[in-house]
Amino acid sequence: MGDGGTTPTTLDLGPQALIVARLAEEVREEQLDAATPCPEYAVRNLVGHLAGLSEAFRDAGRKDLGATTDTNPTTRLPDLTPEWRTELPKLLAELAEAWRDPAAWTGDTRAGGVHLPGEVAGIVAADELVVHGWDLARATGQPYAPDAPALQAAYEMLAPTADDPDRGIFGPAVPVPDEAPLLDRVIGLSGRDPGWG
Numbered sequence: 001m002g003d004g005g006t007t008p009t010t011l012d013l014g015p016q017a018l019i020v021a022r023l024a025e026e027v028r029e030e031q032l033d034a035a036t037p038c039p040e041y042a043v044r045n046l047v048g049h050l051a052g053l054s055e056a057f058r059d060a061g062r063k064d065l066g067a068t069t070d071t072n073p074t075t076r077l078p079d080l081t082p083e084w085r086t087e088l089p090k091l092l093a094e095l096a097e098a099w100r101d102p103a104a105w106t107g108d109t110r111a112g113g114v115h116l117p118g119e120v121a122g123i124v125a126a127d128e129l130v131v132h133g134w135d136l137a138r139a140t141g142q143p144y145a146p147d148a149p150a151l152q153a154a155y156e157m158l159a160p161t162a163d164d165p166d167r168g169i170f171g172p173a174v175p176v177p178d179e180a181p182l183l184d185r186v187i188g189l190s191g192r193d194p195g196w197g
Helices: 013-025 043-062 086-097 118-140 150-160 180-188
Strands: 108-111 116-117
Touching: 013 043, 013 086, 013 118, 013 150, 043 086, 043 108, 043 118, 043 180, 108 118, 108 150, 116 118, 150 180
Parallel strands: none
Antiparallel strands: 108 116
C-alpha cells in the first residue's frame, strides 16, 4: 500500500461516502425490515452498522480512541436511530473529512477493538463503504456504481486473503470468474454472492 518509504498511501473517502449517503437517502420506510446480503441484518441493521462504522472510522482517523473505536461491532445487533436520516450522512461526511488529514494515514490507530496502522485502517474503511454500499443497494433495489479508487483499494486489500482459511471478519470467498467486473470480484472476495437478490 505504501512505497516502502515514509509516505503512506492515502485515498479520498469522500466520493464513496457520498455514494453511500445517497443510497441511504433513497431507502423507503417500508424497506427497513427487508433482507440484505448480510444474513443477520435487515436493512435497518445495515443502516445502523453503517452509522456505527462511520463513527468508529471517523474517530480512528482522528486518533480519538475510546468507546467508538474499541467496541467489537459483532457484540450486538446494530439498529438505526429515529434521527438516522440526518445522522448517517453527517457521520459519513465526518468520516471522509477525518481521512483527508494526512496524519490519519500515519502511525497506529484502532477500529472495532483492533490495533491497525493508520494506512491499513483507511483502506479497511474504504472496503467497508464499498461492500456495505453494495449490500444496501442490492437490498433496496438501487443501481450501484462505487467510487473507482475505493473499489480498487478494496480489491487490493481482499485479493491476497482469497485462499486464507482464517479471513477474520470475512467469510470464505465466493468464486467469481477472473473476467467478471471488478465489483463482482470484490463482492465475491468479501464472502458474498454477487448474484444475490
